Amino acid sequence: MNEITLLRRAEEIILMLSKNDFLESLGFQIEDNETFETSILSVKIKGKIMKKIEENSVSILLHTKLGSCKIDVVIIPLDEYSSRIKVNVSGWGFAGKIMKNKVINNLINFVIKAEFEPSSMIQKKLKLKLYTNYMGFLKLLETLPKDESVYYFLVVNKSYIVEIVNGIPLYGEEIKKNCEDICYIELYEFKPTTI
Structure with missing residues (x-):
């Protein structure tokens, strides 16, 4: 599990996570709200995006024919100006394990995007x-x-x-x-x- 403290309110983080910018900062190309593309061993594969957004959590499932990756994010408000996020990433199947590593390795890119103005x-x-x-x-x-x-x-x-x-x-x-x-x-x- 990855834990990060951000100088953002919980509502701001939920909004960022629900947009496609979150997945793009993790290294995925988003075609529309339901389809993504990524490279695995220099081969481009497409998959479906499924999201579940609740008050203080977001779950995203990236599903391909070769495997899937699930990103669960729980947001804990700390005070008026900051929140802690707990990110749990799981992957199954050949593609899922590779996508899981991609998400973990690129998580800092999301933090940068969240903390600094675009x-x-x-x-x-x-x-x-x-x-x-x-x-x-x-x-x-x-x-x-x-x-x-x-x-x-x-x-x-x-x-x-x-x-x-x-x-x-x-x-x-x-x-x-x-x-x-x-x-x-x-x-x-x-x-x-x-x-």
Whole structure:
């Protein structure tokens, strides 16, 4: 399960998830509200999109003849300005397992799209990859420069995304469990430049 804190109200996130922009940010080409296209081993395949939207959750099923992928997103409002989303991705069949990996690997693209205005250009740079534990994670947070023009995202174990805004990391207690013994961290630096 992937957990992400976003500086968006729950209603805003539900709206983003219900639009086709969400699937496009994950690397799928959307033909209409019910059909998508993706490449699997350099072969383009088409499939059907099925969505179930509720008050604080969205479920999306991407179905092809070679397998399916289900994306379940639960939105938990934290306060007036932010929410935590829990994303569970499952895949079955040959194509489903490949689509599941595609969704997990591209989830950070959705976070970028959700946090920054669509009219902004983003310079994304991978700054660091390392294996560490929870104490190393905290030390890394201490060493990051506090620059208001730069945003940082930490991807922990390729599943937990920590956004750092104005030097303040947005994460829950789950990070301690994810990094208890050893965890893999990728640090991304983002510099928004308005068009």
